[in-house]
Amino acid sequence: MSAPETPETHSQQQQTTHFGFKQVDTSQKVNMVKDVFQSVAAKYDVMNDLMSFGVHRLWKRYTIDCSGARTGHKVLDLAGGTGDLTAKFSRIVGETGQVILADINDAMLKVGRDKLRDRGIVGNVEYVQANAETLPFPDNSFDIITIAFGLRNVTDKDKALASMYRVLKPGGRLLVLEFSKPSNEMLNKAYDMYSFHLLPKIGQLVANDADSYQYLAESIRMHPEQEVLKTMMDEAGFEQTTYHNLTGGIVALHRGFKF
Numbered sequence: 001m002s003a004p005e006t007p008e009t010h011s012q013q014q015q016t017t018h019f020g021f022k023q024v025d026t027s028q029k030v031n032m033v034k035d036v037f038q039s040v041a042a043k044y045d046v047m048n049d050l051m052s053f054g055v056h057r058l059w060k061r062y063t064i065d066c067s068g069a070r071t072g073h074k075v076l077d078l079a080g081g082t083g084d085l086t087a088k089f090s091r092i093v094g095e096t097g098q099v100i101l102a103d104i105n106d107a108m109l110k111v112g113r114d115k116l117r118d119r120g121i122v123g124n125v126e127y128v129q130a131n132a133e134t135l136p137f138p139d140n141s142f143d144i145i146t147i148a149f150g151l152r153n154v155t156d157k158d159k160a161l162a163s164m165y166r167v168l169k170p171g172g173r174l175l176v177l178e179f180s181k182p183s184n185e186m187l188n189k190a191y192d193m194y195s196f197h198l199l200p201k202i203g204q205l206v207a208n209d210a211d212s213y214q215y216l217a218e219s220i221r222m223h224p225e226q227e228v229l230k231t232m233m234d235e236a237g238f239e240q241t242t243y244h245n246l247t248g249g250i251v252a253l254h255r256g257f258k259f
């Protein structure tokens with residue numbers, strides 16, 4: 001299924017924006033996204049495993065491998081939701097490091113905090129409710145910033161990338177793990193069938209919420225594809241920006257440095 005509107009480009013500055021395939025007032029999107037994650041928070045982890053057949057764990061593992069995280073590092077897991085990356089970083093950075101799990105949504109943060117505390121992950125993790133567009137941290141604070149499956153939900157992605165750049169230390173790196181555009185047309189068609197026909201049904205069965213998973217499928221199609229996101233990162237000031245396709249481009253990991 002193709003999107004009815006042209007996917008967002010980095011140059012758009014407008015009164016309306018997309019929420020999935022719908023055009024909505026720019027100021028409304030943040031609350032609409034909030035409603036989606038408020039609704040799915042309790043079932044988020046189980047749905048992630050079901051929808052991706054567990055493969056999201058490999059994508060996240062690859063992200064950690066590319067992060068260069070070491071003992072003592074300070075990491076921001078932005079739009080960190082239920083804390084999968086935070087849990088991994090917490091073990092790597094150790095007692096002398098720190099991980100901040102930041103998310104705009106209190107329900108997702110609560111599920112994340114409870115899950116990590118149940119696993120005994122305490123001490124070097126802090127939880128902060130924050131919008132990626134206006135990060136409440138001083139300049140040059142973090143060695144690593146990750147945003148996994150979060151950027152496509154942000155209303156003003158350029159503003160968010162600029163905010164990430166500001167709070168990253170010189171020498172630090174940003175990793176953006178996000179759904180992207182499959183490189184192969186056959187895979188693209190199969191993926192469309194799966195996303196638009198099966199995904200909302202699984203969402204209805206498991207989370208009693210077809211609409212949020214319809215939004216998920218639509219938001220993926222509206223997200224800037226690999227080269228466009230790379231350009232956006234370059235324009236935000238990141239250097240040596242590269243990306244690596246995962247699972248045939250269904251997902252891509254973009255990486256950029258601040259020097």
Ligand SMILES: C[S@@+](CC[C@H](N)C(=O)[O-])C[C@H]1O[C@@H](n2cnc3c(N)ncnc32)[C@H](O)[C@@H]1O
Binds near residue numbers: 033080082084103132
């Ligand atoms: C699909 S979840 C990803 C969670 C986690 N990073 C993962 O990979 O499992 C997207 C998260 O982005 C958060 N989010 C959406 N818009 C945001 C914004 N403007 N600023 C910060 N977080 C945001 C949502 O609340 C949600 O927890």
